Amino acid sequence: MGMPMLIRAKQKGENTEVKVLVKHDMETGRRKDEAGNIVPAHFIKTISASCEGKIIFEGELGPAVSKDPFLSFSFKNGKKGDKVSITWVDNKDDSRTDETKIR
């Protein structure tokens, strides 16, 4: 279930800018460890964002997204104090949801 994401949601005029950092190894399944063994693929497959329960943004990620993924996007119709919630699910069916309020 990993550690908490870092989510920033900031009101900029009529737009809300969302930045997300996730702690995840995003293993491609091609890397070898020090002993020379292949490290199995382990990566976030989907990430979705909602504001006050309404889905605003979704991503399907492959293992080519960098370790500790970063995402940034913005949306309209949000206001200060609204709850932005982000959920990711990885290929081992591990998942995590964190939320923040628009500032």
Add this chain to the structure above:
Amino acid sequence: MNERRRAIIKSLSVYSMAVATGLMKPLSALAVDWEKKVFELSKLDDVIAALGGNFQVSDGVVLVASEIAENGAVVPISVESKLPNTDKIAILIENNPNPLSARFTIHDGTDPEVKTRVKMAGTSNVHAIARSDGKWFMATKEIKVTLGGCGG
């Protein structure tokens, strides 16, 4: 400040535990499914075909990236579509083992612009594509991946 942060961490842990144990359904249950067969394709042409064929080169798709990356493990990419009714944005890296790196679904009210970071196996063309009114449009840039540091 410290207290606040700690409180956040604690409450988050509780929440995520609830999700993990199935007490609450994660929102992603509603989300698009990860399309395995497209992500696992190894040839760019096959990915293009799988996504519905021809991508038209367009100024309406803006790909921002540096021409040189100091390290292939983290290459910052920004894609913006200026085309109407854009509902999908994707990043394709031609020379990667699997070209499709990420695909995003832009819902109503969300700007068709996304910033992320991808891995590149080596120097390659990077294609940013956006779907507008059901058709795909594309912008391309070559990004050179360089060797760094003293290790060689």
Add this chain to the structure above:
Amino acid sequence: MTIMNIKRLLIFFASVLSMCTLTSSVSAQDNTSEEIEKYRELLADGNPAELWELTGEELWYREAGPKNKTLETCDLGKGPGIVEGAYVEMPRYFSDVDKVMDLEQRLIYCRMMIQGLSREQATERPFGSAGNSSDIEALVAYVTGQSRGMKIAVAVSHEKEKRMYEMGKRFFYFRAGSHDFGCVTCHSGENKRIRLQELPNFMNVEQARKSYGSWPAYRVSQGEVRSMQHRLYDCLRQQRCPEAIYGTDLVTAISLYLAKNANGGTYDAPAMKR
């Protein structure tokens, strides 16, 4: 080879030397540094080191060890529990141990004394890797982050600090090993780079400040936050030196030497780097 030959070779060499200066780097590769700069700017948005800072903060306040204590009473030099501004004054002399310590040595000490861990437990996994995160690196990220924006100000006034500084300076110029490398090899010339990375010249105050003030850093090439200890550990490895034993004095000495050269600079880390 005869003496005559040697002489001829030397004279010949002199003429080659003068040629070198004429043909110096084909200044082309025009936009390389510009594009690298752009890469770094684009990267600056969203530094994963913040995730380490949060974890470190959580660890600082978490009860742990046989004594089940938090690190809240740990004295990093400014009094028990004072984290803000502590790092920019380290390494420093601590009278309770009559010794100069860097941040990591002090954290080890606190974890042993306050939490009751053995030295082995307190120094376990000093450097993280994928799937094996390091508590120490997280703690270091948290503590150093609490000095962000402050001026680097190591004292080097106590006799033991002066000795430590002297040892660090000496090592800076110490050349040894298979390749004859020393710190000085890469870090004493102006406008030098290794591959595409600019090399800070530690004789130049501005460069010393900028460089020292940007560690620890999240390194995109490693996907980890790397502390000053790790930076120097890995410099030594590339220098073909033997392994630096974690938490020993040599690394503290080098750190103090570099920190002193960087005094007065604004501390801006944990940063993000290649």
Add this chain to the structure above:
Amino acid sequence: MKKIIVSLGFCAASFFAVALVSADQTDKEFEEMLESSLRSKGIVKAEEVLAQDDVQKKCSTSGVASAEDMKAILDSQLATIVYPSDGKYLGDWKAGEKIAQSGKGRRFNDKPDTVNGGNCYACHQISKDELAYGTIGPSLYQYGKIRGNSEEMIKYTWAKIFNAQAFVPCSYMPRYGHKGILSEQQIKDLMALLFDPESPTNK
């Protein structure tokens, strides 16, 4: 008069004794610190590294080595150079390019059978195609094209790669041949990278 000088000298000596720790003591302290902080790992043996050779000792100074030391280094290092046994200086530039790219070898995480690289690009521009080159050493782009391939030039270049300190005392360039970092064949391949008209260096 003599007395005054003597007493002044005594004063100075005692002053330094108080103000500074003696050089001997500093040496000892430094040695102890190295020994307690560094340990052998893999192929790197602490005792071998810490026992600097004569050149390394002379070059480990914060100032410039003395003229006397420099001359001693030039003389002793020139005598170490071994030219190719078969009289052939140029190998395969393609193999040379790989050697110039590789920074492997002789680190504590390298294996005893790791093929050592020259890591030339870390410090030098060589082929125009490699953008990621360092600038600690001069550019070697068009090396052969500019300098020609006279016997003198070939021999000088060989010697320079073999032991750079035979020409520049305390040079930062590793002594590739003398220290056994690169084999005779590897140096030949690097020579080809620099001199072969077909090498990208000379394009």
